[in-house]
Amino acid sequence: MKNINQRYHGIWNTFSLPKLLSTLYELGSIKCYMPLMLALLICVYGLIQNIAWANDAEGGFVWKIQKSGQPDSYLIGTVHLGKKGAVLPESYVRILNKQTVLLVESNEDDWNGVNGIRLNQQMDGLIIAPVQLKNSVGSERIKRVNALLLRNGSDLQLDSNAYMAPWMVWMALATDYNMPGYSMDTGIDVLLMHAAKKRQRTIVALETIEPLHVFKRIPNARLLRAIDADLHNVQAMQQEQIQMLQYYHSGNSKALVAKTFDADDAVKQYPKQDRQFWKQWMYGDLLQQRNVAWMPKLEGQIKQGPTVIAVGAAHLYGGSGLIVLLRERGYKVTPYRT
Numbered sequence: 001m002k003n004i005n006q007r008y009h010g011i012w013n014t015f016s017l018p019k020l021l022s023t024l025y026e027l028g029s030i031k032c033y034m035p036l037m038l039a040l041l042i043c044v045y046g047l048i049q050n051i052a053w054a055n056d057a058e059g060g061f062v063w064k065i066q067k068s069g070q071p072d073s074y075l076i077g078t079v080h081l082g083k084k085g086a087v088l089p090e091s092y093v094r095i096l097n098k099q100t101v102l103l104v105e106s107n108e109d110d111w112n113g114v115n116g117i118r119l120n121q122q123m124d125g126l127i128i129a130p131v132q133l134k135n136s137v138g139s140e141r142i143k144r145v146n147a148l149l150l151r152n153g154s155d156l157q158l159d160s161n162a163y164m165a166p167w168m169v170w171m172a173l174a175t176d177y178n179m180p181g182y183s184m185d186t187g188i189d190v191l192l193m194h195a196a197k198k199r200q201r202t203i204v205a206l207e208t209i210e211p212l213h214v215f216k217r218i219p220n221a222r223l224l225r226a227i228d229a230d231l232h233n234v235q236a237m238q239q240e241q242i243q244m245l246q247y248y249h250s251g252n253s254k255a256l257v258a259k260t261f262d263a264d265d266a267v268k269q270y271p272k273q274d275r276q277f278w279k280q281w282m283y284g285d286l287l288q289q290r291n292v293a294w295m296p297k298l299e300g301q302i303k304q305g306p307t308v309i310a311v312g313a314a315h316l317y318g319g320s321g322l323i324v325l326l327r328e329r330g331y332k333v334t335p336y337r338t
Contacts, residue, residue, distance in 0.1 A: 291320050
C-alpha cells in the first residue's frame with residue numbers, strides 16, 4: 001500500500017487500505033461510530049415491533065443454519081472492537097472446530113500478490129479525484145478532522161493537497177476507533193480469523209471493494225454537511241458507540257437491534273433536508289443491497305461444506321437480513337445456545 005500513499009500525496013501518514021476496508025465492512029454493524037456505517041440497518045425504518053422478524057432480535061448473535069442433505073453451518077454477528085485482552089469465547093472456538101471454512105465480509109489476504117495488484121488498480125478509479133481535498137472539502141474542515149484524529153490518539157492524518165475523493169474524509173472519521181478499553185485487535189471478527197488460520201481453516205471473503213461504490217454516489221453537498229454534523233456531535237456519537245459495544249459484549253441483542261434499527265435516531269444529527277437520503281443510503285444501499293448481493297456466494301459456500309459465517313451483527317436482522325433471506329431459501333435458522 002506504500003505506493004498508494006506516495007501517489008496520493010500521503011493522505012494518511014500511516015494507511016492500510018485492507019485494514020480500513022475491513023473496519024468499514026464490520027462497521028456496517030454498529031450504528032454508533034459515525035452514522036456512516038453504523039446506522040446499519042435495514043430498509044424498513046424503525047418498525048421493529050410490528051414485523052414478523054422482531055422476535056429474532058432476542059435470539060442473540062449466534063445462529064445455527066440447517067437444511068436437509070447439507071452439513072450444519074453457523075452464522076455469527078460480529079463487531080470490529082473488543083475489550084482489550086479479550087479472547088475468543090470458548091463457544092465460538094467449539095463452533096470453529098467443527099467447520100472447515102470461515103466466511104467473512106473482507107479478508108486482508110486478498111490484497112496480497114497478483115490479486116492485490118488488481119484490487120489496487122480498481123481502487124484508483126474509486127478514490128482518485130481530479131480536485132485536491134483542500135478545494136473539494138476545504139482546508140478548514142481538513143484541519144478540524146485532523147485535530148479530532150490527533151486528539152483521539154489516531155495515527156491517521158489527512159493531506160489537504162491529496163487528490164482524493166471527498167468521501168474518504170468521512171471514512172477517516174468513521175473508522176477512527178480509539179475507544180478507551182477497546183481494541184480492534186480483539187474484535188470478534190479478528191479473533192475468529194486468527195483462530196481459523198491457526199487451525200488451517202479456509203478463509204473466504206464475501207466482497208472486496210464492492211461496498212465502496214455506494215460512497216461514490218453520495219452528493220458532495222450532502223457529504224460536506226454530514227462531515228460538519230459529525231464533527232459537531234463527536235462526544236454524543238462516542239457515547240452511543242460505547243453503549244452499543246456494551247450491548248454487544250453483554251449479549252443484549254434485543255437492545256442493540258432496537259437501537260440499530262431506529263432510523264430516525266440514526267440520522268438525527270443531520271440537517272432535516274438530508275435525513276431521508278441518509279436513511280435510504282444507510283438502510284438500503286449500505287446494508288440491504290449488500291445482504292442480497294452476498295446470498296449467491298454465501299449459499300454456494302454452505303452447500304459445499306460446514307461453514308462459519310461471521311459478518312457485522314446488523315446484517316443478521318430485519319426483513320432483508322441474512323436470517324430472513326436464508327429462511328426464504330428453505331433453511332432452518334435458529335438461535336444457537338451454548
